[in-house]
Amino acid sequence: MDVEGEVPAAAAAAVANGLGGAEEASAAPVSAEQLDVEAYAAQYSGRTRLARLLFIADRCGVEAMQLEALRMAYDEIKRGEDVQLHRDVAAKIGGRLGPRFGLDQAWVDTVTRRADQRKEKLENELNGYRTNLIKESIRMGYNDIGDFFYAHGQLSDAFKSYIRTRDYCTTSKHIVQMCMNVILVSIELGQYAHVSNYVSKAEQTPDSLDPVIVAKLKAAAGLANLETKKYKFAARKFVETGIELGNNYSEVIAPQDVAVYGALCALASFDRSDLKSKVIDNINFRNFLELVPEVRELVNDFYASRYGSCLGHLEKLKPNLLLDIHLHEHVETLYMDIRHKAIIQYTLPFISVDLNLMATAFKTSVSMLEKELAALITENKIQARIDSHNKILYARHADQRNATFQRVLQTGNDFERDVKSMLLRANLLKHDYIQKASGPRKM
Amino acid sequence: MESLEALVAHIQGLSGSPEEVAHLHSLLKQADGDSLRAHAAALLPFLAHLSPETHSLGYLYLLEACATSGSNLSDFGGGDFLVTIAGFLTACSADQIRLAPDKFLNVCRVLKDQVMQLNMPIRGIAPLRAAVRKIQSSPEQLTPLHADYLLLCLLAKQYKAGLSVLEDDIFEVDQPKDLFLYCYYGGMIYIGLKKFPKALELLHNAVTAPMSMLNAIAIEAYKKYVLVSLIVNGQVPSFPKYTSVSGQRSMKIHAQIYVELSTSYSNGRYTDLEIFVQANSATFQSDNNLGLVKQVLSSMYKRNIQRLTQTYLTLSLEDIARSVQLETPRDAEMHVLRMIEDGEIHATINQKDGMVSFHEDPEQYKSVEMVEHIDSSIQRLTALSKKLASIDENMSCDPAYLMKTGRDRGRFDGRFDYDDYDSVPHKFF
Numbered sequence: 001m002d003v004e005g006e007v008p009a010a011a012a013a014a015v016a017n018g019l020g021g022a023e024e025a026s027a028a029p030v031s032a033e034q035l036d037v038e039a040y041a042a043q044y045s046g047r048t049r050l051a052r053l054l055f056i057a058d059r060c061g062v063e064a065m066q067l068e069a070l071r072m073a074y075d076e077i078k079r080g081e082d083v084q085l086h087r088d089v090a091a092k093i094g095g096r097l098g099p100r101f102g103l104d105q106a107w108v109d110t111v112t113r114r115a116d117q118r119k120e121k122l123e124n125e126l127n128g129y130r131t132n133l134i135k136e137s138i139r140m141g142y143n144d145i146g147d148f149f150y151a152h153g154q155l156s157d158a159f160k161s162y163i164r165t166r167d168y169c170t171t172s173k174h175i176v177q178m179c180m181n182v183i184l185v186s187i188e189l190g191q192y193a194h195v196s197n198y199v200s201k202a203e204q205t206p207d208s209l210d211p212v213i214v215a216k217l218k219a220a221a222g223l224a225n226l227e228t229k230k231y232k233f234a235a236r237k238f239v240e241t242g243i244e245l246g247n248n249y250s251e252v253i254a255p256q257d258v259a260v261y262g263a264l265c266a267l268a269s270f271d272r273s274d275l276k277s278k279v280i281d282n283i284n285f286r287n288f289l290e291l292v293p294e295v296r297e298l299v300n301d302f303y304a305s306r307y308g309s310c311l312g313h314l315e316k317l318k319p320n321l322l323l324d325i326h327l328h329e330h331v332e333t334l335y336m337d338i339r340h341k342a343i344i345q346y347t348l349p350f351i352s353v354d355l356n357l358m359a360t361a362f363k364t365s366v367s368m369l370e371k372e373l374a375a376l377i378t379e380n381k382i383q384a385r386i387d388s389h390n391k392i393l394y395a396r397h398a399d400q401r402n403a404t405f406q407r408v409l410q411t412g413n414d415f416e417r418d419v420k421s422m423l424l425r426a427n428l429l430k431h432d433y434i435q436k437a438s439g440p441r442k443m
Numbered sequence: 444m445e446s447l448e449a450l451v452a453h454i455q456g457l458s459g460s461p462e463e464v465a466h467l468h469s470l471l472k473q474a475d476g477d478s479l480r481a482h483a484a485a486l487l488p489f490l491a492h493l494s495p496e497t498h499s500l501g502y503l504y505l506l507e508a509c510a511t512s513g514s515n516l517s518d519f520g521g522g523d524f525l526v527t528i529a530g531f532l533t534a535c536s537a538d539q540i541r542l543a544p545d546k547f548l549n550v551c552r553v554l555k556d557q558v559m560q561l562n563m564p565i566r567g568i569a570p571l572r573a574a575v576r577k578i579q580s581s582p583e584q585l586t587p588l589h590a591d592y593l594l595l596c597l598l599a600k601q602y603k604a605g606l607s608v609l610e611d612d613i614f615e616v617d618q619p620k621d622l623f624l625y626c627y628y629g630g631m632i633y634i635g636l637k638k639f640p641k642a643l644e645l646l647h648n649a650v651t652a653p654m655s656m657l658n659a660i661a662i663e664a665y666k667k668y669v670l671v672s673l674i675v676n677g678q679v680p681s682f683p684k685y686t687s688v689s690g691q692r693s694m695k696i697h698a699q700i701y702v703e704l705s706t707s708y709s710n711g712r713y714t715d716l717e718i719f720v721q722a723n724s725a726t727f728q729s730d731n732n733l734g735l736v737k738q739v740l741s742s743m744y745k746r747n748i749q750r751l752t753q754t755y756l757t758l759s760l761e762d763i764a765r766s767v768q769l770e771t772p773r774d775a776e777m778h779v780l781r782m783i784e785d786g787e788i789h790a791t792i793n794q795k796d797g798m799v800s801f802h803e804d805p806e807q808y809k810s811v812e813m814v815e816h817i818d819s820s821i822q823r824l825t826a827l828s829k830k831l832a833s834i835d836e837n838m839s840c841d842p843a844y845l846m847k848t849g850r851d852r853g854r855f856d857g858r859f860d861y862d863d864y865d866s867v868p869h870k871f872f
Contacts (some may be wrong), residue, residue, distance in 0.1 A: 199769050375767075377754040389757035389798050404815075405808040412820045419827055420612055423834070425685065427614050427623070428653055 238262030728745030
């Protein structure tokens with residue numbers, strides 16, 4: 001079901017302008033014409049579906065879509081047991097969807113009562129196991145309590161319970177299960193340091209792991225690296241993620257996400273040869289890319305130096321990516337990096353580049369392009385100089401001879417200065433002349 | 444009074460050969476002290492009987508007794524007494540006064556205090572310069588007079604006069620405090636002359652000199668060091684690892700605002716820096732650094748324009764004005780023009796269409812002057828290297844050093860013949 005929303009004029013202009021208007025685009029309400037909320041939500045299960053729906057409702061800025069997302073979240077919550085979330089969503093809807101979607105006090109009371117009973121039962125059981133010191137049962141007990149807390153949205157309690165099972169793990173399988181639980185909760189809590197930590201713990205178990213588990217761990221590690229802004233590592237993890245992942249990890253990530261995250265991180269951080277070998281020629285990752293044809297096109301366009309079309313695809317994807325719970329923060333940075341990479345690659349083979357042509361290729365104005373180029377030159381990423389009068393970019397060839405002379409003289413001066421001050425210091429130390437606290441002046 | 448006259452007679456009689464002078468010195472030491480000082484007022488007429496050149500040592504003892512007697516110097520005729528001291532400092536014999544260096548230093552200090560009291564620092568410059576040369580055993584030695592001399596130069600705003608002393612490289616130091624003051628005042632003189640790289644060098648020495656406790660001179664030097672670094676390099680390097688621990692630990696805390704200034708500078712935005720400077724101008728003013736801070740501020744324009752030369756071949760004046768945050772193209776033109784004149788950038792301005800073309804450095808390193816310059820650099824460096832090698836040689840002949848290294852080696856091999864080979868100093872050059 002498509003939610004119709006008007007594309008604000010500013011956003012449309014931004015798309016036409018390429019990145020030049022990116023700042024305006026993010027300020028304007030995000031248009032989400034293409035995002036099919038229902039289909040999107042269907043990719044996920046468990047709490048992440050709720051989290052994503054609520055995130056979209058908060059961010060999209062289009063009322064119809066917001067209500068649609070909230071309605072689905074409401075229904076979903078009713079199937080679960082998270083009372084707090086129910087209250088929040090009901091408050092967010094604020095009666096806009098009619099009486100059926102209000103605060104259901106009766107449901108809340110039943111669920112709370114049931115939860116209290118269950119919690120008591122679980123704790124009693126656990127205490128029983130603990131007095132009997134049966135390791136396996138204690139582990140199961142903690143696990144059950146963890147699951148219980150998780151279902152009720154008490155994430156940090158769930159986290160603690162899962163961590164406690166660690167002391168009672170006897171086989172690698174248990175350890176992996178513990179790690180997976182901890183990773184799941186940590187992702188939702190946004191504590192990505194724990195995620196990386198427990199991914200490596202799980203990978204270190206002596207027994208060989210199930211390919212599905214391996215793929216899940218890679219995806220989780222990629223996510224953790226993405227959130228900590230280590231895009232290169234994130235890209236590596238995502239492109240290594242096995243196709244076995246399928247829909248098995250829908251409580252965290254969909255295979256489409258792997259494709260998008262992986263491709264964007266790779267474009268932003270890999271060099272050309274890595275891009276070819278690790279992304280385009282990677283049969284495994286190609287399976288992911290097939291799921292999102294736009295992204296596949298985008299990567300191929302980038303590699304084939306069709307930057308205009310590549311950036312066009314990126315702009316089309318942007319509104320949806322901004323609604324992604326994990327990627328939204330990084331979209332701007334990644335887009336910036338990709339664009340810079342594209343500009344650098346474009347200029348690389350030429351001695352001189354006509355800025356007018358280049359501006360057309362990048363769908364931007366000459367003056368904007370000039371500014372971007374100037375910034376890149378200042379950061380020493382492009383070896384060139386701009387002829388602003390004739391709008392031409394000239395590659396710069398350093399004069400080795402002059403540079404050497406300059407460097408030699410500089411080194412000589414530095415050496416002279418350093419040696420002199422070193423000799424002075426050495427002499428001071430030799431005679432033990434160190435300035436002490438106002439001692440008597442000796443003559 | 445008897446003894447005084449006898450003493451003067453001794454002085455007159457015993458100022459010939461070195462042996463006589465040595466004898467006289469022991470006599471003078473006996474006579475020195477309260478007895479001489481008690482007669483301070485009466486001493487002055489006797490000075491007229493002595494000649495500063497030939498009877499330097501005796502003259503010095505009498506003069507010092509007068510000068511430090513504690514009574515008001517104007518009793519001796521104020522200005523005239525200064526003239527007497529000045530005359531003595533320029534005329535005295537270096538060999539004789541070096542027998543009693545502390546007396547000499549006392550006299551110099553009295554002179555310095557006097558001219559400062561009279562608010563005429565310029566009068567002390569020439570005599571003190573002579574005094575520095577007299578008491579120095581080699582031009583590499585730093586005497587306590589250096590700092591006093593530089594202080595007078597600073598106060599009299601005679602920066603060029605200070606150079607004559609500053610241009611000698613200093614290696615031997617009597618007193619650490621002298622070194623700090625010397626570096627600090629020297630740095631200020633170079634700042635006054637706008638020779639920032641040299642100033643940086645001296646301030647750097649003050650900041651990194653070994654110290655077990657932080658001292659106020661080093662902190663003030665560090666503040667100036669930060670500012671001058673910004674002017675010269677656009678950034679402040681972190682402490683080199685030989686900086687004393689206490690310095691590394693707390694220097695920044697005491698110069699917090701300067702560290703913040705450098706952070707603000709590194710952002711490269713003129714307006715931000717300007718706001719920061721204005722907000723803290725009272726602090727800079729009270730540190731007497733406001734002028735230097737303003738130079739830091741204007742150096743930012745230069746640095747930004749210089750950065751443009753790396754990026755552009757041609758650029759219109761309006762664009763320059765916009766990107767370095769100058770108000771009008773006219774201002775930009777002025778800045779560019781001044782920088783071209785100072786040789787800081789290589790460019791031409793086309794006034795017809797308001798375009799500036801930046802050029803590469805035209806220096807081709809093949810002119811005669813350049814070859815001479817390089818040659819002189821090489822000469823200097825070889826001399827320095829020789830010095831380094833000789834110090835290394837001395838070090839490897841140093842008994843304490845050999846004892847230490849020899850002990851380590853002896854543990855593995857009890858025989859001596861190996862050591863004979865190894866302790867031959869390495870020749871690097």
